Amino acid sequence: MYGLQAISASNGWAIAVVGITIVFTGLVLLSFFINQLHKILDIWDNRSDLTAWKENLFRRKVPGPAIISLTGEQKESARQFHMLVKKLDDAFPLPRLLKIAQVSGISLPHSNLAALIGTGIIKRGELGMFTWDEELYRKML
Amino acid sequence: MEHLFIEFFQNTGFYLCDYRHVVMIIVGSIFIYLGIVKHYEPLLLVPIGFGMLVGNIPVFEGLGLGIYEDNSVLHYLYYGVTLGIYPPLIFLGIGAMTDFSTLLARPVLMLLGAAAQAGVFITFLGALALGFAPNEAASIGIIGGADGPTAIFLSAKLAPTLIGPIAVAAYSYMALVPVIQPPIMNLLTTKKERLIRMEEPRIVSKREKILFPIIAFLLCCFLAPAALPLLGMLCFGNLLKEAVVTERLAVAARNAIIDSVTILLGLTVGASTQGNVFLTPQSVGIFALGAFSFCVATACGLLFAKLMNLFLKTKINPLIGAAGVSAVPDSARVVQMVGQKEDPTNFLLMHAMAPNISGVIGSALAAGVLWSFMS
Numbered sequence: 239m240y241g242l243q244a245i246s247a248s249n250g251w252a253i254a255v256v257g258i259t260i261v262f263t264g265l266v267l268l269s270f271f272i273n274q275l276h277k278i279l280d281i282w283d284n285r286s287d288l289t290a291w292k293e294n295l296f297r298r299k300v301p302g303p304a305i306i307s308l309t310g311e312q313k314e315s316a317r318q319f320h321m322l323v324k325k326l327d328d329a330f331p332l333p334r335l336l337k338i339a340q341v342s343g344i345s346l347p348h349s350n351l352a353a354l355i356g357t358g359i360i361k362r363g364e365l366g367m368f369t370w371d372e373e374l375y376r377k378m379l
Numbered sequence: 380m381e382h383l384f385i386e387f388f389q390n391t392g393f394y395l396c397d398y399r400h401v402v403m404i405i406v407g408s409i410f411i412y413l414g415i416v417k418h419y420e421p422l423l424l425v426p427i428g429f430g431m432l433v434g435n436i437p438v439f440e441g442l443g444l445g446i447y448e449d450n451s452v453l454h455y456l457y458y459g460v461t462l463g464i465y466p467p468l469i470f471l472g473i474g475a476m477t478d479f480s481t482l483l484a485r486p487v488l489m490l491l492g493a494a495a496q497a498g499v500f501i502t503f504l505g506a507l508a509l510g511f512a513p514n515e516a517a518s519i520g521i522i523g524g525a526d527g528p529t530a531i532f533l534s535a536k537l538a539p540t541l542i543g544p545i546a547v548a549a550y551s552y553m554a555l556v557p558v559i560q561p562p563i564m565n566l567l568t569t570k571k572e573r574l575i576r577m578e579e580p581r582i583v584s585k586r587e588k589i590l591f592p593i594i595a596f597l598l599c600c601f602l603a604p605a606a607l608p609l610l611g612m613l614c615f616g617n618l619l620k621e622a623v624v625t626e627r628l629a630v631a632a633r634n635a636i637i638d639s640v641t642i643l644l645g646l647t648v649g650a651s652t653q654g655n656v657f658l659t660p661q662s663v664g665i666f667a668l669g670a671f672s673f674c675v676a677t678a679c680g681l682l683f684a685k686l687m688n689l690f691l692k693t694k695i696n697p698l699i700g701a702a703g704v705s706a707v708p709d710s711a712r713v714v715q716m717v718g719q720k721e722d723p724t725n726f727l728l729m730h731a732m733a734p735n736i737s738g739v740i741g742s743a744l745a746a747g748v749l750w751s752f753m754s
Binding site: 239240241242244245248249250251253254255256257258260261262263264265266267268269270271272273275276279 | 482483486487489490492493494496497499500501503504507508509510512513516583584586587590591594595598599602603737740741744745748749752
């Protein structure tokens, strides 16, 4: 058998196409990996930089203490809350403080209490209790 | 006494000789001439040429002299060829003497080595069309890889009866690279293209050189496991060279081992070309297809380089595409020679080594692929 008929009978077309494709794929892949090799080695050499970068990235993700300044009305409200807190224990439940505030007639008790928590003057403690940060209070007011 | 003389005369080569022995002795002498006088691949052509002389001394059967007789010394040495032992050892030596720096500096040039392998598969189709069996066609096609050991290895596995003609064709065309390639290079490139200067390659680190043979071996052999004997030894040899701590082994591989094996391979392949086995119409077909394969592979490399130039910002000199046929380092030298004819200050040798070496990897891959398809 000769000619195109012989090629078809031996599955020659498929073998040739698949064969050259495999050879090309092999060398293209090798070329790609080799092209990246020196970059990978550079990263490996500078892996301490990479670690520092990762640490920085991680640090950035941790929210720092919010710096919230209080308005004049909020400062006045803070003073009132301060007086109420003095009557309570060092660690107090927030609902109790809120209730006393409402009874005492402090304006916008929810909002002002949230502002104090936001500034960090009222801090979350253990077992669901809260504490008053005297130092920060004096600093902000 | 007269009877003894007659018997003796009847056993001499003069009596047993026919025209085929004479033809092959002339061919062998031409090989030796080309090797010694013209310096065309002397390390290959001289052993093969002398092997032709050895193989074509007319001897009577049964004395255990001919390479095809079971009990002859030559037959035992020929086992290295028929069992595919010599080619991987030669690849070990090639790996131990090859510097992959230029390839690592610009890996995109590896594609030129891949493109040149198209010649292998086109010739495979041509051989099928001429009536060769698929396994024979695959062995003939690999001549286009211009890699003697690879051609012998694949022939030993797929078509052992054709080892002689295929090996001689492969090595002949490898030796004739300076004659075959330049006309094709001039035909397919313009003067402007031949004048292109390549940019300086970057400096490659030692670690890259050490990692390359490991990565290349794993990647290529996972893709085409049949390329394992050749690529495995090539990469192993290169690792020995680059690792530095194994310098003694590398020196042995690139000197003693490759030299010994080249002698044995050349001599036995030459001796396998006995006139009665070699001078057949089939051998003529193999030689014709081998030449075709070589030319197509060269053209494919050149044309692919031109194609790459359409997309590359920094143009490459398309002449280096011709080095994708592997024939290390002759085809790279031819690129340098042709390039310097246009511009004596343009040095392409170093750049041409990249496709040249990738051609070795490509032809080993192609052999592995063909072997896996045919076995």
